[in-house]
Amino acid sequence: MQQTGELQLVGVSKRFGEVVAVDAVDLTIPGGSYCCLLGPSGCGKTTLLRIIAGHEMPSAGDVLIDGESVIGMPARSRPTAMMFQSYALFPHLNCLDNVAFSLRMRGMPKIRRRERAQQILDFVRMGGFAHRMPAQISGGEQQRIALARALITEPKVVLLDEPLSALDEFFRVQMRVELRAMQQELAITFIHVTHTNTEAIATSDLVVVMDHGVIVQVDSPIQVYDKPRSSYVARFVGGHNVFFGRVVESKKEGDLIELSNGERLWAPPGPVSTDRRRSFAVRKDCMTVSRASDEPAKQWEPFHKVEGVVHAIEYEGTRFKVSVILNKEEMIVALMTHRDFMASGIDQGDPVVAWWSPEDVHVLLED
Template sequence: MSKAAEIEIVSVVKKYGATTAVHGINLKIPAGTYCCLLGPSGCGKTTTLRMVAGHESITEGDVILGNKNVSDLPPARRGTAMMFQSYALFPHLDLIDNVAFSLKMKGVAREERRAKALDMLKLMQMERYATRKPTQLSGGQQQRVALARALITDPEALLLDEPLSALDPFLKVHMRAELKKLQTSLGITFVHVTHSQEEALALADLIVVMNDGRIEQAAAPRTVFERPATAFVARFMGDHNVISGKASGHDGTFLSVAVEDGVFTAIDGPRDPGEPVDIAVRTDRVRLGEPTAPGLGFSGTITNVEYRGSSVKLTADGAGITDFTAIVGDTEFFARPVKVGDAVALAWDAGDVVVLGRIDK
C-alpha cells in the first residue's frame, strides 16, 4: 500500500448559490489517522468529505494531500479512494470484476487486474465468494467488497461516507472492529463520515464535530467526551447536561453562574457581570444527595425514571432547569429508589464541571 498522507483542509468554503454549506473550515488530519467527521444531518460533513475526494468542487480554499495541492485535480488523480454509502456495486459483474473495475478503466491487463482483485478479496476474507454477484451477498459482505474495490488503487487516504448505516446493529459493531483492524494493518489515513456518537468514539483517533457547516471541536475521542468545547458538542455527544446562565461574581477560584432560580459555580477566571456563560456537568458524575458546597447541585423533582440494566437514567426539573439527567449505577439506585414526582437533591463535584466556549458565527 502507498504511504499514508496527511490531509490539510485550508479555509475551505462551499456555496450552493446563496446558501453556504461549509463556512471556511480549517483542519489538519495527521498521516495514518482514523478521523471521524461527526454531526447531525445537514451539518456539512459529507460535503466536506466529497470536496476532499474531488466529487464536489471547492468554492474557496484548498485541500492539501501530503505535500500536493489537489483542489483542482479529478478524483482519480488525488491519491484518495472513496467508499460510498450505497456501496454502488455493479449487479451484473462478479466480485472479481467489481473489485478490478478501476484497474480496467486504467487499461491494466485482464489477468493482472483479476489477480490483484483476488488478492484484495483475500484481504477482506471474501475470496471464496469471488464468482458471486453482489445480490448474492449479505450487507456486511457487500461492504467488504466495496472496501476491496476502494483499496485496490493503493490510496494514500480512504474516504468513507456513512459506511455502516445500512447494517443491522449487531453487524455494525462487528464491522466497526473490522474497519479499525483494517486501518491499523494498512496504516493509511481513514476519513469516515458518521452521525453516530458511539461509532465515532469506538473508531476514531480524531473526532471532528461539525454543526451548520463549521467545526465545533476537533480532538481525541476522550477529550471530546470529557471536555466538550461548546454547548453544541456537549449536547450532541449526549453525555453532559448543559446549564446556561450569566456570570454573577468571582471569589478568586470559582465563577458564579446565575440561572433562573439558582446559582452554580465553576472553576474559571472572572467574567464581566451579566456575560452569558454555558457550563456542562457529566450525566454519569451526578449523584443523589446534598451538595458538598454551594453551587454544586440543586433540589428538584423527578420527571422520568428509565431502567437500563447496569444503570438507571433519572431526569429531573429544578432551579429553573428542565430535563436534567443523572445516570446512576443500579446498585446505588435500588439502595435508595426514587419515582416520578419525588423531591430529590442532586449533586456533583467541582472537577466535574466544564466551562464551555462559543464559536463565532
C-alpha cells in the first residue's frame, strides 16, 4: 500500500523584496519518511517549512501533498501540523486544553475532546501534566505538549521548526530519539528543520542540505555524511577535510593536484574547473597522523599525505581530535582511535605527516 503524506515541491520560490529566500526548489519527500532540512541560518529552510505549512505564500511554484496542490489553501485547512521553534503554547490554557484546542475549533464537545487530548498526552508521556499551565513546566515538557497539540489534528505531514534548539544537550539527544520513535510508530511524514548536522544525520531517512535558498544535496544520511557532493556540503556536514588545488598532471587513472603550499596530492578523475582547479575530500576519521621523524615510508602511498605541525590535541573520550596546521591558512583535522593515537606518540608542536589510503579519497562533484 502506498504511504500517505507524500510531499512534492515543484519550482518553489520565495522572494522578500530583493532577497531570494527560496530559489526554485524541487523536492519529493516520500510518505511516511523522516526528512531533515539542514543548512545554516538564512539558507531558506524555515521559509520552505512555512510555505509548506501555509504561513507563507510562495512567489512561484507548487506544493503538493499526496498529489494534490495545497497552494491557495489556508494553513488551517492543510493536512499539515507545525511545531513552532518557541513551541507557541497558549499561555492562558492548561496543557490539556492546549492539546484539545484544534478539536474545540472544530466544535467537538468538551468531554470528548478532553478524552482524546488525554490520550495524546499519554502518547507523548505527559499524561500527568494535563492540568498544569505552560508557564509551570520545563522547556522539554513544553515541547512534548506542543507535539501532542500538533499530532491531535491527525496530520499527514508534521513540520518541526528547529525543535531541539531550545533544549540542553542531554534532552536534545534524548528527544531526537523519541521524535524518531514516534514518527515510526505513527508512520506519518516528519519534516524537521535544523542547522545541526549531527541532529539531521541521527534522526532522518532523508537529509536535504540547503544553501542560499537552493537545495545542494538530497540523500540518505549515510550518503550525505560519507559522500558529500560539494565542498560546501563536506564542510557543513563536517566529517571531511577538503583539499583544493590546481591540476598539474592529468592521467587516465587520476589527477595530480598541487595545493597552495606546494604539496602534490592524487585524486581519481573528477570534474575540473575551467582554470584547472579541483577539490576532493578525505574523512577525518580515515586520516592517520604520524611523526615525521618516524621511519614509515612503507605505509604512505606517494601523493596521499600532507606535512604539517600539530596545532592542538583534544581528547573526546572515544577518540582523539588532532588538528594539524599545513601552512598559514590551512588546517586539517584527524580523528584517531585511542589505540592509534597512543601508538603514534605525537604531541603538540610536533612536525607530523597526515596520511590516508587511496580508496578514502572522495571526489567532490561541485564546488
